[in-house]
Amino acid sequence: MFTLVFAVIAAIILFERTIFNRKYKSIRNKHVVVTGGSSGIGKCVAKLAVRYGAHVTIIGRDCKKLDTAVEEIQKGCYMVGQKVQGVSLDVCDYELVKAEFSNLEEKVGPIYMLVNCAGLAICGKLENVSNEDIKTLLNTNFLGTVYPTKMVITKMKERKEGIVVITASQAALVGIYGLSIYSASKFALRGFAEALDMEMYPYNVSVTVALPPDTDTPGFEMENKTKPTETTLICGSGGIYKPEAVAQNLIEDALRGSFFSTVGCESYFTALLCVGMTRCTSLGELIAQVVLMGPLRVVGCIFLEYFYAIIRKCLYD
Numbered sequence: 001m002f003t004l005v006f007a008v009i010a011a012i013i014l015f016e017r018t019i020f021n022r023k024y025k026s027i028r029n030k031h032v033v034v035t036g037g038s039s040g041i042g043k044c045v046a047k048l049a050v051r052y053g054a055h056v057t058i059i060g061r062d063c064k065k066l067d068t069a070v071e072e073i074q075k076g077c078y079m080v081g082q083k084v085q086g087v088s089l090d091v092c093d094y095e096l097v098k099a100e101f102s103n104l105e106e107k108v109g110p111i112y113m114l115v116n117c118a119g120l121a122i123c124g125k126l127e128n129v130s131n132e133d134i135k136t137l138l139n140t141n142f143l144g145t146v147y148p149t150k151m152v153i154t155k156m157k158e159r160k161e162g163i164v165v166i167t168a169s170q171a172a173l174v175g176i177y178g179l180s181i182y183s184a185s186k187f188a189l190r191g192f193a194e195a196l197d198m199e200m201y202p203y204n205v206s207v208t209v210a211l212p213p214d215t216d217t218p219g220f221e222m223e224n225k226t227k228p229t230e231t232t233l234i235c236g237s238g239g240i241y242k243p244e245a246v247a248q249n250l251i252e253d254a255l256r257g258s259f260f261s262t263v264g265c266e267s268y269f270t271a272l273l274c275v276g277m278t279r280c281t282s283l284g285e286l287i288a289q290v291v292l293m294g295p296l297r298v299v300g301c302i303f304l305e306y307f308y309a310i311i312r313k314c315l316y317d
């Protein structure tokens with residue numbers, strides 16, 4: 001019975017996505033800015049944007065990383081005059097962000113899409129996370145998204161078009177052992193995105209929140225160095241995804257105007273279970289939520305029990 005219901009819902013979602021939901025926005029000849037575009041998920045997003053015909057600006061702090069990434073991204077250009085540039089900038093510094101973003105439009109053109117990918121994870125039980133790391137996490141993940149977003153929305157509203165992508169995480173939906181500050185910074189982004197989506201709705205500007213699972217990037221490698229065993233065991237159940245796959249879903253979901261962008265089953269079902277009062281962007285989504293939320297709560301509780309068992313086991317080992 002459950003399999004039948006599941007199959008019907010999957011068919012509705014697939015049908016709606018492929019047949020009805022063809023109102024994709026286009027980024028051909030449009031200016032796409034990707035913060036954190038010199039590495040990992042952001043770099044893959046920038047490469048895809050170029051393949052979709054966009055002019056791309058990537059932002060990061062390290063000039064060397066930016067130059068290498070620009071070279072790689074440029075290889076994907078296929079139209080005469082397609083522009084790719086790197087801008088060295090700390091997204092946590094409001095004055096710098098303000099100054100650079102006004103230059104960006106003059107150099108490359110109106111910003112049509114902003115993809116906020118700059119971010120990092122530092123793990124550890126709360127008592128072991130330094131105050132310096134707490135500030136870095138909150139500044140980079142939260143303010144480093146809010147500042148660039150604040151710089152683009154006024155003009156997007158005037159032009160009555162635009163897309164803002166906010167890269168959160170699965171940890172924006174579920175608090176996980178060893179990720180208290182990281183989760184807090186990403187939960188904050190989800191609240192920010194929901195409110196901003198409501199503000200931007202009358203102006204044809206869409207907001208998409210990407211919820212990547214563990215993804216094989218230089219950032220993930222760094223994160224693993226600070227991960228407690230419990231966190232590794234709990235997060236390990238979801239597997240590791242390629243940044244290209246995360247980027248592909250992020251761009252497609254953003255162009256489609258979906259509020260959440262997920263990758264893989266675990267990410268999809270977690271987003272469905274934690275949807276709350278988030279705006280529903282398709283009929284298939286609504287049907288899936290109405291039918292599956294009850295059963296998924298049971299599955300979620302089973303997973304939580306498994307996570308708590310891991311924590312108990314690690315404590316007594």
Ligand SMILES: NC(=O)c1ccc[n+]([C@@H]2O[C@H](COP(=O)([O-])OP(=O)(O)OC[C@H]3O[C@@H](n4cnc5c(N)ncnc54)[C@H](OP(=O)(O)O)[C@@H]3O)[C@@H](O)[C@H]2O)c1
Binds near residue numbers: 036118170213214
């Ligand atoms: N990888 C995962 O498993 C995973 C899972 C869920 C969510 N995410 C999120 O996805 C986003 C990208 O992660 P990733 O794994 O692709 O990271 P990554 O490979 O470490 O890339 C991070 C990018 O952000 C830039 N950056 C960091 N701090 C910055 C700052 N203050 N100002 C400007 N640029 C800055 C980095 O360049 P510079 O260092 O040169 O500044 C780099 O280009 C992050 O928000 C992360 O939290 C990742």
